[in-house]
Amino acid sequence: PSHGVFHLGRPATEDEVAAWDIDIRPDGAGLPEGRGTVAQGETLFADQCASCHGDFGEAVGRWPVLAGGQGTLMNERPEKTVGSFWPYLSTVYDYIRRAMPFGNARSLSDDDVYALTAYVLYLNDIVTEEDFELSKENFTSIRLPNEDNFIDDDRLSEPHYAANIEPCMKDCKPGKAEITKHAAVLDVTPDSVDDEENT
Amino acid sequence: MSVVQKGGAAVASASRRQFLKAGLAGGAVAAASTVAGGALAAGDPLITEIQDWNRYPGDGVDAFPYGKPSQFESEVVRRNVPWLTSDSISSINFTPLHELDGIITPNGLCFERHHAGIAVVDPQQHRLMINGLVDTPLVFTMADLMRFPRENRVYFLECAANSGMEWRGSQLNGCQFTHGMVHCVMYTGVPLKYLLEEAGVKTSAKWIMPEGADASAMTRSIPLEKALEDCLVAFKMNGEALRPEQGYPLRLVVPGWEGNMWIKWLRRIEVGDEPWHQREETSKYTDLLANGKARRFTWVMDVKSVITNPSPQAPIKYKRGRTVLTGLAWSGNGTIKRVDVTLDGGRNWVTARLDGPSLSKSLHRFYYEFDWDGSELFLQSRAIDEAGFVQPTKDELRAARGDNSIYHNNGIQTWHVNPDGVIENVEIS
Numbered sequence: 078p079s080h081g082v083f084h085l086g087r088p089a090t091e092d093e094v095a096a097w098d099i100d101i102r103p104d105g106a107g108l109p110e111g112r113g114t115v116a117q118g119e120t121l122f123a124d125q126c127a128s129c130h131g132d133f134g135e136a137v138g139r140w141p142v143l144a145g146g147q148g149t150l151m152n153e154r155p156e157k158t159v160g161s162f163w164p165y166l167s168t169v170y171d172y173i174r175r176a177m178p179f180g181n182a183r184s185l186s187d188d189d190v191y192a193l194t195a196y197v198l199y200l201n202d203i204v205t206e207e208d209f210e211l212s213k214e215n216f217t218s219i220r221l222p223n224e225d226n227f228i229d230d231d232r233l234s235e236p237h238y239a240a241n242i243e244p245c246m247k248d249c250k251p252g253k254a255e256i257t258k259h260a261a262v263l264d265v266t267p268d269s270v271d272d273e274e275n276t
Numbered sequence: 277m278s279v280v281q282k283g284g285a286a287v288a289s290a291s292r293r294q295f296l297k298a299g300l301a302g303g304a305v306a307a308a309s310t311v312a313g314g315a316l317a318a319g320d321p322l323i324t325e326i327q328d329w330n331r332y333p334g335d336g337v338d339a340f341p342y343g344k345p346s347q348f349e350s351e352v353v354r355r356n357v358p359w360l361t362s363d364s365i366s367s368i369n370f371t372p373l374h375e376l377d378g379i380i381t382p383n384g385l386c387f388e389r390h391h392a393g394i395a396v397v398d399p400q401q402h403r404l405m406i407n408g409l410v411d412t413p414l415v416f417t418m419a420d421l422m423r424f425p426r427e428n429r430v431y432f433l434e435c436a437a438n439s440g441m442e443w444r445g446s447q448l449n450g451c452q453f454t455h456g457m458v459h460c461v462m463y464t465g466v467p468l469k470y471l472l473e474e475a476g477v478k479t480s481a482k483w484i485m486p487e488g489a490d491a492s493a494m495t496r497s498i499p500l501e502k503a504l505e506d507c508l509v510a511f512k513m514n515g516e517a518l519r520p521e522q523g524y525p526l527r528l529v530v531p532g533w534e535g536n537m538w539i540k541w542l543r544r545i546e547v548g549d550e551p552w553h554q555r556e557e558t559s560k561y562t563d564l565l566a567n568g569k570a571r572r573f574t575w576v577m578d579v580k581s582v583i584t585n586p587s588p589q590a591p592i593k594y595k596r597g598r599t600v601l602t603g604l605a606w607s608g609n610g611t612i613k614r615v616d617v618t619l620d621g622g623r624n625w626v627t628a629r630l631d632g633p634s635l636s637k638s639l640h641r642f643y644y645e646f647d648w649d650g651s652e653l654f655l656q657s658r659a660i661d662e663a664g665f666v667q668p669t670k671d672e673l674r675a676a677r678g679d680n681s682i683y684h685n686n687g688i689q690t691w692h693v694n695p696d697g698v699i700e701n702v703e704i705s
């Protein structure tokens with residue numbers, strides 16, 4: 078009963094917090110001791126990652142593309158990768174350590190994750206030397222190209238958000254409605270449950 | 277192609293292809309009606325002849341310790357669209373909105389969104405940790421959590437990507453697929469503020485970060501203000517334990533905000549002074565605009581509605597006459613004040629009838645009853661929430677954002693009803 082109003086739960090131990098609190102912030106808070114080079118990362122990537130993400134981060138099938146796409150964000154079909162879109166390197170380290178490889182999460186050492194993060198930088202031409210070593214010490218000196226292109230939610234500035242506008246109820250548009258886009262033309266909707274069972 | 281019996285009538289199951297076939301086989305349908313009409317002269321055999329269910333007893337009370345829907349409701353299921361994602365473990369399925377009514381989603385039909393599949397967590401072995409900028413980092417067991425004061429609240433949960441496939445135009449043919457990443461249940465849980473107060477939040481704290489126990493260890497940054505306002509740590513949905521696919525034994529409830537933030541299998545809440553910029557709030561759940569900038573922290577789900585029936589999966593099966601139009605409306609800003617409906621693609625609108633509970637940040641049910649004259653219809657619904665926000669058109673959204681936002685598509689949906697009662701997802705001028 079040393080804490081709180083209801084005196085429920087118990088204090089967490091330091092080891093317990095260390096085991097679960099593995100998140101990292103853009104300012105480097107949470108980074109573990111460790112280091113790894115591009116070359117080490119390349120070997121790990123080939124063994125652990127390339128079967129889904131491709132040898133050069135270009136991806137296999139519909140798995141996520143990790144590299145390339147710089148300059149495509151205003152294109153009709155943008156390619157959003159670590160190099161073209163992600164704002165912070167901390168997210169790369171955090172996410173690989175937390176959730177990758179898909180199907181075998183939490184299996185990489187802290188040094189492994191530094192090496193893989195270095196290799197992802199290399200795939201995106203953000204570092205160019207194979208002997209580049211990423212470590213806790215130099216981590217926050219690396220900036221990703223798209224960091225400045227994120228803005229906080231400003232939906233309220235959109236014209237249709239003007240609150241309390243009474244919408245039109247009668248004779249709102251001239252002429253008869255004409256169809257401009259059909260879902261049925263694409264025909265990508267799954268058929269009924271019965272059809273699935275019978276095929 | 278098999279045939280499903282519904283309401284005593286033989287009805288082909290509701291896929292677009294089958295309805296095209298049904299259209300081609302119009303002569304056969306007419307012939308069947310003639311037979312039914314002839315039978316009526318002597319009386320409907322379903323009435324004049326004794327039926328099996330009237331003669332023989334059915335199953336006893338021990339047959340189904342946990343009951344299931346009628347066998348005649350086998351089409352009322354969650355559906356996946358396999359081409360949307362690279363595999364079914366990090367994927368989505370859809371609530372069959374076209375078959376449901378009222379505002380509460382049955383637990384077994386609530387859409388699923390996982391990033392590393394359905395974690396199987398023994399509640400005896402589950403732990404919730406609170407750490408970071410607190411006086412005393414704490415660990416709770418489920419038994420501990422059950423000793424806090426509880427609240428019961430009905431909320432909708434909508435995936436940020438609901439309707440996201442429709443940004444470029446009409447794509448999927450049915451409201452299950454275009455709008456079915458939403459569900460609405462009554463949660464029972466502990467206000468998050470009680471748990472945070474138990475640990476003692478430091479004055480420097482401004483953010484929290486919930487984390488899941490599954491293999492994706494899902495994380496999001498949430499402002500402390502929201503956490504203290506109305507977030508719940510929930511262990512029940514619609515009166516029973518959370519379903520495994522909804523985070524059993526514990527999930528976060530973040531009323532009105534995008535579904536990704538409702539962390540399932542909740543195991544840890546960190547308190548901090550800055551957001552963490554995790555993968556799910558940088559790479560994902562950020563909204564790319566036409567100018568190449570991307571919005572982040574687009575948390576609230578805006579005012580939205582959809583006509584669930586009639587709709588492409590729920591065509592009109594009679595030629596004309598009395599017709600019940602129904603749908604759902606919801607807003608992350610509070611209650612729904614009004615829903616307007618148009619039959620002519622937005623030329624003229626009428627105000628629909630809201631029925632059932634009107635609860636903040638929950639689904640609302642609307643109806644509009646009318647006599648259909650058998651001519652083609654362009655159905656739309658337009659919701660207005662208590663903040664005064666009017667549901668926009670898709671064109672208004674595209675004008676402001678472009679085509680590549682992926683998330684937060686709350687644009688007005690159009691269904692085209694042709695004179696045969698076949699219905700298609702369209703966009704119109």
